[in-house]
Amino acid sequence: MYKIxxxxxxxxxxxxxxxxQLIGPPQPIVARVGDDxxxxxxxxxxxxxxxxxxxxxxxDTAERRFVHVWRGGRDFLLNQHPxxxxxTSLFTDKLKNGDVSLKxxxxxxxxxxxxxxxxxxxxxxxxxxxxxxxxxxxxNTLINTLCESKGWYPEPELFWLDAEGKLLSAGAPETVRGxxxxxxxxxxVTVEKSHSNSFTCRVQQQSINQSxxxxxxxxxxxxxxxxxxxxxxxNTKW
Numbered sequence: 001m002y003k004i005x006x007x008x009x010x011x012x013x014x015x016x017x018x019x020x021q022l023i024g025p026p027q028p029i030v031a032r033v034g035d036d037x038x039x040x041x042x043x044x045x046x047x048x049x050x051x052x053x054x055x056x057x058x059x060d061t062a063e064r065r066f067v068h069v070w071r072g073g074r075d076f077l078l079n080q081h082p083x084x085x086x087x088t089s090l091f092t093d094k095l096k097n098g099d100v101s102l103k104x105x106x107x108x109x110x111x112x113x114x115x116x117x118x119x120x121x122x123x124x125x126x127x128x129x130x131x132x133x134x135x136x137x138x139x140n141t142l143i144n145t146l147c148e149s150k151g152w153y154p155e156p157e158l159f160w161l162d163a164e165g166k167l168l169s170a171g172a173p174e175t176v177r178g179x180x181x182x183x184x185x186x187x188x189v190t191v192e193k194s195h196s197n198s199f200t201c202r203v204q205q206q207s208i209n210q211s212x213x214x215x216x217x218x219x220x221x222x223x224x225x226x227x228x229x230x231x232x233x234x235n236t237k238w
Contacts, residue, residue: 020047024126031107032133039128041117043098050095052121056102059116068102083110107132143218147201148186160189161200
């Protein structure tokens with residue numbers, strides 16, 4: 001009798017040891033908005049679950065929000081929450097090896113939270129926490145440049161050129177006529193900081209075929225730049 005009892009006890013102990021465990025990641029998974037991410041989960045030791053039911057759901061919401069369900073050897077998405085539609089999948093070729101990881105595509109801010117993977121037939125579950133990083137957008141540094149030229153007659157034109165000689169989009173120049181009858185013209189342009197940061201302010205009078213160019217190179221640390229340019233009727237000092 002003692003030998004039989006000992007044998008049964010040993011068999012039960014071996015069964016407990018051989019039961020597979022569903023393993024999730026020890027740390028949260030971090031993903032950026034718009035990226036694809038894998039929520040890992042696998043059975044150890046491996047068990048073929050291709051014909052079993054695998055359920056992925058949110059575990060941190062009041063309602064039972066199914067993310068992805070595998071049932072009867074195929075995806076079963078009848079009860080999938082609308083916010084995950086078309087964005088989830090399992091690695092079906094790896095189910096036979098006990099890999100039940102979930103791929104979540106085009107991550108959204110609302111995806112952040114805790115997820116539960118559950119295999120009903122084995123009564124096994126694992127949990128994955130997803131942290132979503134928006135990252136913010138790239139920083140665009142703007143350079144605001146003012147060009148002003150005095151002492152012109154008749155009224156001149158002012159426009160901006162980039163380093164390649166192409167016209168820059170700028171607001172209409174402001175023209176003021178002084179008591180001496182000469183014109184002062186000014187204009188501002190705001191552009192994104194580029195590798196060259198080089199611009200040209202050109203003031204010209206087509207009627208008398210005169211023009212003045214000032215070539216501007218703005219240091220990368222500057223966000224505002226002022227250029228003063230004399231007209232043809234005044235002495236120029238730089």
